[in-house]
Amino acid sequence: MGLDLLVRGGYLVRPEGVARADIGVLDGKIAMIEPQIDGPARMLIEATGRYVFPGLIDVHVHFNEPGRTHWEGFASGSAALAAGGGTLFCDMPLNSHPPVLTRREFDDKLGAARAHSHTDFALWGGLTPDNLEHLGELAEAGVMGFKAFMANSGISEFRAADDATLYEGMRLAARLGLPVAVHAENDTLTAHLTRQIRSKGGASARDYLASRPVFTELEAIQRALLLAQETGCRLHLVHISSGSGVVLAYEAKARGVDVSLETCPHYLAFSEEDLERLGAVLKCAPPVRAREEQELLWNGVLAGKVDLIASDHSPSSPDLKEGNDLFAAWGGISGVQSTLPVLLSEGHWARGLSLETISRMTSCHPAQRFGFAQKGQVAVGFDADLALVDLEAEFTLNQDELFYRHPQSPYLGRRFKGRVVHTLVRGQTVFAEGKLHPELRGQLVRPQVRREFGGSGRIAE
Numbered sequence: 202m203g204l205d206l207l208v209r210g211g212y213l214v215r216p217e218g219v220a221r222a223d224i225g226v227l228d229g230k231i232a233m234i235e236p237q238i239d240g241p242a243r244m245l246i247e248a249t250g251r252y253v254f255p256g257l258i259d260v261h262v263h264f265n266e267p268g269r270t271h272w273e274g275f276a277s278g279s280a281a282l283a284a285g286g287g288t289l290f291c292d293m294p295l296n297s298h299p300p301v302l303t304r305r306e307f308d309d310k311l312g313a314a315r316a317h318s319h320t321d322f323a324l325w326g327g328l329t330p331d332n333l334e335h336l337g338e339l340a341e342a343g344v345m346g347f348k349a350f351m352a353n354s355g356i357s358e359f360r361a362a363d364d365a366t367l368y369e370g371m372r373l374a375a376r377l378g379l380p381v382a383v384h385a386e387n388d389t390l391t392a393h394l395t396r397q398i399r400s401k402g403g404a405s406a407r408d409y410l411a412s413r414p415v416f417t418e419l420e421a422i423q424r425a426l427l428l429a430q431e432t433g434c435r436l437h438l439v440h441i442s443s444g445s446g447v448v449l450a451y452e453a454k455a456r457g458v459d460v461s462l463e464t465c466p467h468y469l470a471f472s473e474e475d476l477e478r479l480g481a482v483l484k485c486a487p488p489v490r491a492r493e494e495q496e497l498l499w500n501g502v503l504a505g506k507v508d509l510i511a512s513d514h515s516p517s518s519p520d521l522k523e524g525n526d527l528f529a530a531w532g533g534i535s536g537v538q539s540t541l542p543v544l545l546s547e548g549h550w551a552r553g554l555s556l557e558t559i560s561r562m563t564s565c566h567p568a569q570r571f572g573f574a575q576k577g578q579v580a581v582g583f584d585a586d587l588a589l590v591d592l593e594a595e596f597t598l599n600q601d602e603l604f605y606r607h608p609q610s611p612y613l614g615r616r617f618k619g620r621v622v623h624t625l626v627r628g629q630t631v632f633a634e635g636k637l638h639p640e641l642r643g644q645l646v647r648p649q650v651r652r653e654f655g656g657s658g659r660i661a662e
């Protein structure tokens with residue numbers, strides 16, 4: 202059989218372990234995996250000494266197109282994703298404008314994503330008090346699930362979901378077989394504390410941290426878990442920032458609540474002192490936490506309690522990140538390019554986190570949880586979405602290496618060990634040796650809904 206591509210000699214990172222093998226690709230799929238494949242193949246990639254990960258699936262990005270493309274956009278966002286070994290991103294329904302609350306906005310975003318994305322993509326729909334009657338049409342259109350904010354989203358046209366909206370939205374989502382993802386922070390308490398601190402002139406990093414303490418996150422997590430249990434809705438907790446949050450959610454999961462736990466590289470890489478040092482470029486909600494919470498979060502990751510890691514890449518135009526008033530600055534950081542380097546440096550090299558666990562959290566689990574049946578594993582029959590990594594390469598992240606529309610990031614100037622050298626989407630190179638290969642256009646990946654997807658959408662151990 203003639204192959205389109207042969208990836209030769211790499212160490213494949215697979216759920217069952219890391220082992221050396223060749224990969225044969227035909228029509229964008231992995232057609233064979235053998236200790237040695239002799240071809241013939243139209244193209245050869247020499248991967249000796251490289252680690253071959255399944256391409257990263259980042260289930261939480263804000264590329265902000267259409268409507269706020271001057272903040273990021275599909276072209277620059279997906280290029281950065283690919284430079285970090287990513288092959289599939291899941292775009293949030295905001296801060297694109299208008300946000301994705303109806304079929305019409307879904308179609309507009311789909312058109313823009315097909316025209317400009319260099320990798321494959323899936324799309325979240327929104328769940329707000331304004332669009333309960335549109336969830337059905339969004340499901341039909343192909344959203345992977347519904348995203349709700351329990352606290353202020355920072356965007357006036359995307360309103361926070363009150364308890365009644367969450368409850369009704371979850372009931373509907375359960376019937377539609379789709380998950381609900383929540384940004385879990387208590388709106389009343391964070392707004393109250395913010396007002397109190399602002400009225401005394403508070404504006405510093407410490408003031409901002411004091412306005413969103415861990416318990417305000419825990420309260421919202423707890424409430425979301427109860428609502429999921431009551432409605433039978435599959436719940437996805439986005440960006441859990443604290444180890445205490447992981448402990449709370451994992452207990453519920455162990456009791457049988459259908460919940461998946463996401464955290465982000467910035468909560469693992471940074472703590473409160475870093476926010477004081479770096480300022481607005483590291484501002485996000487929930488905020489980075491105290492060292493003890495950060496270590497507790499690492500414990501959760503090392504113990505396999507965190508299902509998946511996503512970037513929550515949420516940039517803005519640079520002017521919104523200027524100044525010393527931490528409350529006035531845009532909340533959201535640029536990191537989609539750095540997920541794997543952070544996990545390799547701080548996880549694998551610094552803490553002994555296995556490569557298999559890293560790839561489970563960044564690829565296999567996201568695919569299983571959200572029903573991306575063709576994605577997430579280096580295995581025969583799956584899409585040939587691959588990230589080739591030089592595990593030993595050390596580098597300092599420089600501005601000229603960032604593919605973001607605005608080359609700002611809290612990771613600038615940081616030292617990393619473990620570098621992505623080549624990324625392929627469906628067997629086609631999109632990034633190699635520091636350069637974007639812009640030819641490929643991404644496709645929409647629709648979720649296989651629970652009923653059809655091996656019956657569960659649950660993450661295998």
Ligand SMILES: NC(=O)NC(NC(N)=O)C(=O)[O-]
Pocket residue numbers: 263295296354355356384440484485486487513515532533534
């Ligand atoms: N509107 C946003 O993009 N918000 C995001 N911002 C953060 N995390 O600071 C988020 O995911 O909540």
Ligand SMILES: [Zn+2]
Pocket residue numbers: 384439440486487
């Ligand atoms: Zn959020």
Ligand SMILES: [Zn+2]
Pocket residue numbers: 261262263293513514515
């Ligand atoms: Zn987000």
